[in-house]
Amino acid sequence: MAEVLGLASFQQNESVCVENISKNPGLAILLVDGFSDLMVLHNLHCLQANVYRSVPKLVALSGDGVSADCYRIDPTMSFTDLEFNTPLWRDLKSAADEVSIKILLPQEISNCIYKGKQTMVVPPLVLTTILESKSLSPAVLILALSSKFQEFDRTSMNVKACTILRPVLEYLWAVYPKKVPSTVIGLDQSSEAKEWSEKMHLAKYSTSSLTDRTSSSFCSSTSARFKSTTRSIISDHWRTPPSQRCTRKTTPSRTFQ
Numbered sequence: 001m002a003e004v005l006g007l008a009s010f011q012q013n014e015s016v017c018v019e020n021i022s023k024n025p026g027l028a029i030l031l032v033d034g035f036s037d038l039m040v041l042h043n044l045h046c047l048q049a050n051v052y053r054s055v056p057k058l059v060a061l062s063g064d065g066v067s068a069d070c071y072r073i074d075p076t077m078s079f080t081d082l083e084f085n086t087p088l089w090r091d092l093k094s095a096a097d098e099v100s101i102k103i104l105l106p107q108e109i110s111n112c113i114y115k116g117k118q119t120m121v122v123p124p125l126v127l128t129t130i131l132e133s134k135s136l137s138p139a140v141l142i143l144a145l146s147s148k149f150q151e152f153d154r155t156s157m158n159v160k161a162c163t164i165l166r167p168v169l170e171y172l173w174a175v176y177p178k179k180v181p182s183t184v185i186g187l188d189q190s191s192e193a194k195e196w197s198e199k200m201h202l203a204k205y206s207t208s209s210l211t212d213r214t215s216s217s218f219c220s221s222t223s224a225r226f227k228s229t230t231r232s233i234i235s236d237h238w239r240t241p242p243s244q245r246c247t248r249k250t251t252p253s254r255t256f257q
Helices: 002-008 014-023 090-093 098-102 124-133 138-155 166-172 191-202 214-228 232-235
Strands: 027-032 038-047 057-062 069-073 081-085 115-118 120-122 184-186
Touching: 002 014, 002 115, 002 120, 014 038, 027 124, 027 166, 038 069, 038 124, 038 191, 057 191, 069 191, 090 098, 090 138, 090 166, 098 138, 115 166, 124 138, 138 166
Parallel strands: none
Antiparallel strands: 027 038, 027 120, 038 057, 057 069, 069 184, 081 115
């Protein structure tokens, strides 16, 4: 679990993060979209540079089955360092309900600081728990994940999920006070993306395991919304040189212009 979080760790440069993703395909990634909502994408892959494209391309799927949408993710924004103060860990881990989570306040002390990236690559334990919860509400997920981590720790002698995966809960909490900037993503309908997506459904990343655990409302809600509002995002953003693209200080509404 620690190794997965370490694939894109604080102060790690973009090229190293991209290379790590390339060597460890098929994981899931958490991010905040242009509506300031949490989004989870699965089967994260890095398509290598080729004669038609001079830089690697990050792609991932949203949804289940053959209808899953392929998204392109901006690596520059994804792997921008992110640091903010968090609530006390004992308060976050032991929160009893959604209201208790939403009213938690960050503490200005040294052991209450999140250090990571604007997006978060997560291990299978986190993804399966999210799929089982059938929700993208950060508070709902914090409750579900906290319970799952504690259950895991009761049967594990060495690896402690509550310690290793603490940043996951802190990242989810930060969605409410908008401490996590939006990340540029867009539906990728290129022939390259479609070919890759088809391979995912034919290879070992069969969507059957995801379909069994995922409701249609959970899978399609964010995809449908993006289809109607961001179909042209790639043509504008990806033609812009990386040095001139939006940074983490850009407001979510501008991100998708």
